[in-house]
Amino acid sequence: MRETSGWIWFIIAGIVIFILGGLHMMTVHMNAILGIFNPAAGDAVDWENVSWRSRNLFFTVTYIFLLAAVLYHGFFGLRTILFELGPSRGAQRFITKFLWCAGIVLFVIGTYAAIAARSIGKVL
């Protein structure tokens, strides 16, 4: 049952990534074609655009949701692949705990950066 709920959350996280990750890709990697969410024009990674997005509450919230979704989806997928190699039950427990710890540490670092970045740069 817990595996089933883990799988359902894996799919939900995938849909969240499809939407928010797609928005991020369009904003940063298709900036010259679409030009969205880059108020200072120029490159999407120019400081003026990065600081504007960093101070915007919408982006702070979506970055944190995207961070959580990618870490869960990615580590659950990695766990699935590793389990297919047939590790012992003890190794399975270690893999699961290790990935949860790594995910939580990375989530804390990324969330701290997203929140701390809200106070950077000058207002455009």
Add this chain to the structure above:
Amino acid sequence: MRETRQFDNHLGIIGWLGGGRWGIERYLYIIHRVAGLGILLFFMMHIFESSVRIFGPESWDTAMDVLAHPVFKLGEFVVFFGFAFHALNGLRLILIELGFAVGKAEEPVYPYRSSLNVQRPLMIVVMVIAAVLILAGGMNIFVLD
């Protein structure tokens, strides 16, 4: 999450790479996994690289100057390629997982009509959209940016 039941995996990693007599979807499954692992690896580095912005514009610009190197531009395209493929192929897998685009229930007589008449066209449409996105992304990264 609890541990799953253990099954013997005779072929291991080699078994993932060979599609054998299976259709093109089997190869998409392999690429899906490789792309997923690549994106995960990139994402873990991206958390630290993008966090540099909290140290101010000088640190950010220094990091971006390093990432402006052609090798990293190629890397950016590889990530975009992987994301576009993984996202759209993943959407196809979710649709099928939820019972959409699998056709009506029928006796499984080979060649499976549901597979050929419904799932194969879905796969083609999804891959064409992925290809268009990848081309647009490549143009953005290498030509327009």
